[in-house]
Amino acid sequence: MSTFGIVGAGAIGSGWAVRTLAAGRDVVATDHAPGAEAKLRAAVDRAWPAARRLGLLPGADPARLRWVDDAAAVAVAASFVQECVPERESVKREVLAKLDAAAPPQVVIASSSSGLLPTRLQADCSHPERIVVGHPFNPVYLLPLVEVVAGERTSPATVAAATATYRALGMHPLVVRREVEGYVADRLQEALWREALWLVTRGVATPAEIDEAIVYGPGLRWAGMGPAAVFHLAGGDGGMAHALDHFGPGLDLPWTDLPPPPMTDELRAALVDATAGTPPAELRDDYLLAVMQALRPAGLGGGRTVAEHEGRRLAATAPSRWQPGDQVPAPLELYRCRVEPEWVDYNLHMGESFYLFAFGWASDALFRYVGIDEGYREAGHSFYTAESHITYRREAASGDPLRFTTQVLAVDEKRLHLFHAMLDDDGDEIATTEQMLLHVDTGSGRTTPTLPGTQRALEAIAAAHAALPRPTDAGRVIGTRR
């Protein structure tokens, strides 16, 4: 595929390099700052794992980045040039004029400017029709948005070519209808940021609290729905039209220092008409849950709240912990649940991996019973599963109640051999699993003896379960005729 040219290798330029290399393109780049090539290659290496996780296209290879001496060399080597020099009109105009003088006229030259007017940027070029703004967002290799803004002399063919190029890179090009300083997204961000600065100035909230007010609330929504869709949903059955009529006067409240535009019939109609394709409200819950779950590993915003809530829930529902002298039921029954809607596959039955997922919760209940909780794990110990054997007897459908019996088959200082049965309400087996777990030091990943309190509890269970019959599914070999 054709070569992508980059002039200016700061955060934006290196972001473009990662995105284009990940799309399997040849890339040629330059920047006159000292050490710029080494910095760019280091930045590409740093971001490459994230780009890989997003999905590389065939041929993607950081080695396909070629460094050249100056902008003119980029202009002759590339079929599409992205200018990424500092955000000063005079600097950008000079570089764009250089590129324009050197590049064949069919080469599109896009500026990464975040707010300058393309009509002014193209003013010094002899082929202004191929100059366009393509404004990306940090990190360029992950965020899909790129604003495409034409100047007065930009040709429609250039806009079409830039849009197609960006789409092939996995981006979401947004063609801005009329050039204004700051285009669309940055004007919206800037309005919010100015209000934030006023709130800090007036002592209403600290910057950290401003961030909390976004990430635990509106920000979660904005990850999936924009302000118009959110406003439309707030209108209930009446949608945007009702929301405008109901909340419309709110626009006159002293809620920001930004004067609202007059609510003309035309503006109202434009807003209402735009809601035709809004996804149904039910989808909102699905994606908000998914986004909050997605934010859990990073411990950010709603993900943190959800994790804390889960901790409280587990603490509140945990079976009591075994104490020396306690009778151990044989078998143990420590866990119940229902088949969750998202465990169900295209056959409308619980997917095979979710049997094991549910068995994992039964193991978790056993762990709590023997004293393995967050504290035990934070101190650097845990049981890891070395081997699982699952026997599937029956299907289970969404909402079906499940209960679990647990039998400890054997235990030594580092190993736990256990057996769970998954039963329906009548006590009939839906599935069983036999598992071997190893007690590990989670820091080193090596096996290590179980801590004494937990070891005593496991031995008490093994002793109480010694008299139970061995489950017929235990010790199975796959492939033996039954």
Add this chain to the structure above:
Amino acid sequence: MSTFGIVGAGAIGSGWAVRTLAAGRDVVATDHAPGAEAKLRAAVDRAWPAARRLGLLPGADPARLRWVDDAAAVAVAASFVQECVPERESVKREVLAKLDAAAPPQVVIASSSSGLLPTRLQADCSHPERIVVGHPFNPVYLLPLVEVVAGERTSPATVAAATATYRALGMHPLVVRREVEGYVADRLQEALWREALWLVTRGVATPAEIDEAIVYGPGLRWAGMGPAAVFHLAGGDGGMAHALDHFGPGLDLPWTDLPPPPMTDELRAALVDATAGTPPAELRDDYLLAVMQALRPAGLGGGRTVAEHEGRRLAATAPSRWQPGDQVPAPLELYRCRVEPEWVDYNLHMGESFYLFAFGWASDALFRYVGIDEGYREAGHSFYTAESHITYRREAASGDPLRFTTQVLAVDEKRLHLFHAMLDDDGDEIATTEQMLLHVDTGSGRTTPTLPGTQRALEAIAAAHAALPRPTDAGRVIGTRR
């Protein structure tokens, strides 16, 4: 636990009902609108699955919602009352005064107002010290944010009690330092919305394009990091201080009609100091990827872009279906993927059930290779797994690349005995699975012969794989010393 009172059962009131019932509370509610009780109960039923997915606390039960005739009855039954009547000061003041007259003085009365001044809301109460604003965000049962705003006469004890109550409901209370109309989050949203209205008015973007400009860009960031954290990251190594010095003049650009506050030394210091706890930039990539993946099932914003990109990637890399006469690779290599963020457990490693989940996709790739696709299944046939044996060798972390080799050990007319290995980039084994699958008539659930084309393909694979060494993990019995 104590009873939670709700007055006003529209979208906000019913949202509070779901959140409090899901937390295992008794709830007493009223609303004088005709049919309000039936509407509320229907709204609770609709939202209950989402609340369940977020995690119910013990005792959670929609049946614990009790309907009473008027606000006074709520006031005497509840230990905490949440007022949710329409957003008009006169209406709210009247209801709050009624509640204040009827409730014992230790009962906290919170208003769900989204912008009115609590000092004015508490003006007609004889116990104004227990009146406070607790402003939630739609949907109340999912979004964590609740702004706690005190009036001039609200006691610190009331703020503390409201904050504790909301936290126990799984919310993130934000205490607003000084009462202003619109508080914090709605002022920020309103500033953005006013700018959006100007952009629509001026023909720069349609409302749908405004939404695109948010959800494909800044909105993805705002799900996990607020504007101050984003600005701090934009400053690179120099952080917020550098960003303010570098972009500071940008505040004077004509980018919104909202005048910026003067950048005093105090404001600058407050902004820079607030960045101390900002998560590292590396986390940003992790959560942006996870959020975009989380938005995929709903087909929203960045999730849609990622899915489309994945489609292009799969089309570029998909194995073709086996045709008679084709050479069969031994073993087959039909599937690659990455460890998804949501496959990772509290140990930050891939959860044991997700090994099996990923193996399921490897089986799916084998199915497609032998002609089992949506059409085959819709015609009433499928392979069901009867037994799986997994051997876990190594951990895998979020984002790790996985590839799979597949060996057919045996096949007869109704059974498929197969073996997958999950490998890392260097070809080292992460896990293996041995599985016995049965070919079933999905209507009756009974085994039935595999259809001829697929049977021929499976036999061709088995023949090609007959010469492969039998995997050492095949035929394992758990508990045998290695």
